[in-house]
Amino acid sequence: MSKGVAITGMGIISAIGNNVAENYASLIAGKKGISKISQIETIHKDEIMVGEIPDTNPVLEQKLGFTENQVSRTVLIGCIAAEEAIAHAGITDINDAETGLISGTTVGGMDKSEQYFYDYLEKPEVRQHITGLHAGDSSKKIAQYLGLKESFVTTISTACSSAANAIMMGARMIKSGQLERVIVGGTDSLSKFTINGFKTLLILSDTYSAPFDDDRKGLNLGEAAAYLVLESEELVQKTGKKVLGYVKGYGNANDAYHQTASSEHGDGAVLAMEKALKVAKIPATAIDYVNAHGTATPNNDLSEGRALIRLFNGKVPEFSSTKASTGHTLAAAGGVEAVYSVLALQNDTIFPNLNYKTPMKEFELDPITEVTKKPLRNVLSNSFGFGGNCSTLIFSKEI
Amino acid sequence: MSELKQELKEKIIEQLNLEDVAVEEIEDTDPLFGEGLGLDSIDALELIVMLDKDYGIKLADPKEGKKIFESVDTMATYIAANRSR
Amino acid sequence: MNKSLQIRSYCQIKNGIISHNGKVVFEHPLTDFEPFIKAAYKNFETDYPKFFKMDNLSKLAFMAAETVLSDKAVEEKNMAIVLSNRASSLDTDRKYQESIADEDNFYPSPAVFVYTLPNICIGEISIRHKLHSENSFFIFDAFNADYLKDYADGLLQNEKAEEVLCGWVDFDDGRYEAFLYIVSETGNHPHTAEEITRLYLTP
Numbered sequence: 001m002s003k004g005v006a007i008t009g010m011g012i013i014s015a016i017g018n019n020v021a022e023n024y025a026s027l028i029a030g031k032k033g034i035s036k037i038s039q040i041e042t043i044h045k046d047e048i049m050v051g052e053i054p055d056t057n058p059v060l061e062q063k064l065g066f067t068e069n070q071v072s073r074t075v076l077i078g079c080i081a082a083e084e085a086i087a088h089a090g091i092t093d094i095n096d097a098e099t100g101l102i103s104g105t106t107v108g109g110m111d112k113s114e115q116y117f118y119d120y121l122e123k124p125e126v127r128q129h130i131t132g133l134h135a136g137d138s139s140k141k142i143a144q145y146l147g148l149k150e151s152f153v154t155t156i157s158t159a160c161s162s163a164a165n166a167i168m169m170g171a172r173m174i175k176s177g178q179l180e181r182v183i184v185g186g187t188d189s190l191s192k193f194t195i196n197g198f199k200t201l202l203i204l205s206d207t208y209s210a211p212f213d214d215d216r217k218g219l220n221l222g223e224a225a226a227y228l229v230l231e232s233e234e235l236v237q238k239t240g241k242k243v244l245g246y247v248k249g250y251g252n253a254n255d256a257y258h259q260t261a262s263s264e265h266g267d268g269a270v271l272a273m274e275k276a277l278k279v280a281k282i283p284a285t286a287i288d289y290v291n292a293h294g295t296a297t298p299n300n301d302l303s304e305g306r307a308l309i310r311l312f313n314g315k316v317p318e319f320s321s322t323k324a325s326t327g328h329t330l331a332a333a334g335g336v337e338a339v340y341s342v343l344a345l346q347n348d349t350i351f352p353n354l355n356y357k358t359p360m361k362e363f364e365l366d367p368i369t370e371v372t373k374k375p376l377r378n379v380l381s382n383s384f385g386f387g388g389n390c391s392t393l394i395f396s397k398e399i
Numbered sequence: 400m401s402e403l404k405q406e407l408k409e410k411i412i413e414q415l416n417l418e419d420v421a422v423e424e425i426e427d428t429d430p431l432f433g434e435g436l437g438l439d440s441i442d443a444l445e446l447i448v449m450l451d452k453d454y455g456i457k458l459a460d461p462k463e464g465k466k467i468f469e470s471v472d473t474m475a476t477y478i479a480a481n482r483s484r
Numbered sequence: 485m486n487k488s489l490q491i492r493s494y495c496q497i498k499n500g501i502i503s504h505n506g507k508v509v510f511e512h513p514l515t516d517f518e519p520f521i522k523a524a525y526k527n528f529e530t531d532y533p534k535f536f537k538m539d540n541l542s543k544l545a546f547m548a549a550e551t552v553l554s555d556k557a558v559e560e561k562n563m564a565i566v567l568s569n570r571a572s573s574l575d576t577d578r579k580y581q582e583s584i585a586d587e588d589n590f591y592p593s594p595a596v597f598v599y600t601l602p603n604i605c606i607g608e609i610s611i612r613h614k615l616h617s618e619n620s621f622f623i624f625d626a627f628n629a630d631y632l633k634d635y636a637d638g639l640l641q642n643e644k645a646e647e648v649l650c651g652w653v654d655f656d657d658g659r660y661e662a663f664l665y666i667v668s669e670t671g672n673h674p675h676t677a678e679e680i681t682r683l684y685l686t687p
Contacts, residue, residue, distance in 0.1 A: 416537045441598055
């Protein structure tokens with residue numbers, strides 16, 4: 001007997017806003033968070049554009065009460081977003097119910113570890129960034145900051161689908177009764193490691209990324225943290241709190257094609273979407289809006305476009321990629337886009353796919369390019385990661 | 400030119416981890432991608448890095464790579480004409 | 485409807501030894517990873533040239549999967565994969581970091597970067613065995629039998645997969661350890677946390 005998984009809180013910090021309200025305002029104003037990089041000294045700074053969070057580390061440290069240079073930026077933005085989610089869910093004592101934290105990250109503390117790489121031998125005061133590099137360390141630190149006591153804390157590291165997988169995992173643990181409440185999502189900050197890596201794969205754009213556009217040149221990297229609070233039906237009934245939406249469906253599949261590229265016809269994507277619909281027990285026709293993975297790389301958008309056409313039998317619903325606004329926030333993307341999917345449902349609004357001018361030659365698909373009002377019942381969100389890890393989430397107004 | 404071709408074959412084997420391939424097995428005109436050696440897209444990116452690192456050539460447009468990396472012959476011709484190292 | 489679940493095949497790789505279902509199937513005099521895993525690859529006549537492009541974590545996971553899947557071809561193709569470790573992809577992360585550490589010798593390697601994520605090894609296994617099933621990778625402080633058991637149970641009881649390949653593949657600074665096992669409806673070992681831990685700990 002399937003139980004509902006209620007979403008009771010959300011938190012986010014991204015290039016287009018420091019909290020949910022700011023992000024929403026930016027989305028409906030069609031605001032771009034993409035610019036030249038300012039907080040990292042990289043030799044590529046004139047060749048790339050990124051979705052950078054405006055707050056510097058000292059500003060974030062002050063907001064949270066962390067000592068200077070103790071933790072990585074990934075932890076700082078993670079704490080900001082997780083704290084907002086908990087407050088939004090009206091939680092005053094995080095330990096008053098069985099609560100877990102499942103966080104996705106790819107970068108971990110690399111932003112700091114790479115900065116002090118040469119200093120570790122001589123400067124003991126920066127050695128905390130050695131252990132800070134570890135992916136699990138960032139989740140632990142966020143849990144500590146939230147005051148989460150003996151509970152379930154884990155880290156998922158499956159590239160760009162990490163946060164989506166964290167949400168899926170959290171939903172399952174609620175349905176099976178293993179947790180009453182769980183904070184799920186992800187966090188990743190910009191780092192030279194990632195910038196250089198993506199640059200050598202030749203998939204970065206030197207201008208504003210244009211998802212699903214025929215002339216798209218690649219993605220803009222971004223940084224963000226975003227979390228949802230999921231609760232069981234019983235807990236919601238006990239507290240009588242407001243439900244923002246439900247995690248109705250989820251699916252994960254492997255593309256089994258290449259370490260980093262997607263298969264030509266989006267096999268993994270189709271499988272993940274089909275699985276999500278099956279879990280949700282709804283037909284494809286019940287999906288009102290698709291928030292696409294839409295990274296604006298030549299490969300993804302072609303593969304995902306084809307997958308959408310296959311899944312929806314040619315009748316693809318309204319869709320858009322919000323990555324032109326925030327950049328591709330890697331492990332956090334699934335969380336960021338989950339927040340945006342819930343905002344879409346709450347406001348019956350579809351957010352625009354910026355920078356789109358020319359339809360792709362290979363098929364007839366036009367994303368939504370203006371803020372559009374439409375009654376929405378079910379929103380599908382895709383997140384596809386390196387390693388062929390394809391994940392799909394379905395969010396609904398009803399259980 | 401033949402010295403450069405020999406060098407390229409050795410580098411290709413080493414750089415791209417082609418474990419069971421011997422230099423003698425690579426013909427100058429063998430296709431490197433698709434048939435022949437069966438290199439893939441990541442290998443192409445590594446070759447672009449190699450052009451820069453070992454021969455000082457920065458490819459302005461990575462799509463040029465397709466023509467340049469057709470075979471050891473085409474690679475050697477291009478490098479001989481454009482190298483700065 | 486609760487199915488009774490079993491472990492039908494398991495493999496361990498450490499200290500220069502590969503064992504399958506408790507029996508040593510390959511032993512190498514040198515425990516150093518690189519010569520060991522190459523010798524293992526050749527010993528089993530693996531014939532998969534892309535193996536040599538993989539990083540150490542993927543090579544380890546790949547050979548463990550080859551071993552654990554050797555007694556029965558994956559016919560159903562609906563085998564989920566749930567792996568975990570402690571070090572994530574740190575070993576390769578460091579290698580990649582080295583390629584961008586020197587300002588004067590600055591050549592980031594795309595072939596190395598591609599492996600700076602722990603779940604790529606799942607991708608490699610999936611490509612090899614054509615598995616399109618569900619897959620995930622978790623980072624834990626130590627081997628967590630309870631978690632893996634619950635996850636596999638969930639997948640199989642809810643018919644999300646027909647079998648699950650689970651385990652631990654960790655590689656860090658020359659130290660390597662792999663323990664993979666297949667959860668299924670048939671097998672010789674009961675699928676319990678105690679049994680999983682026992683098999684994991686048996687040298």
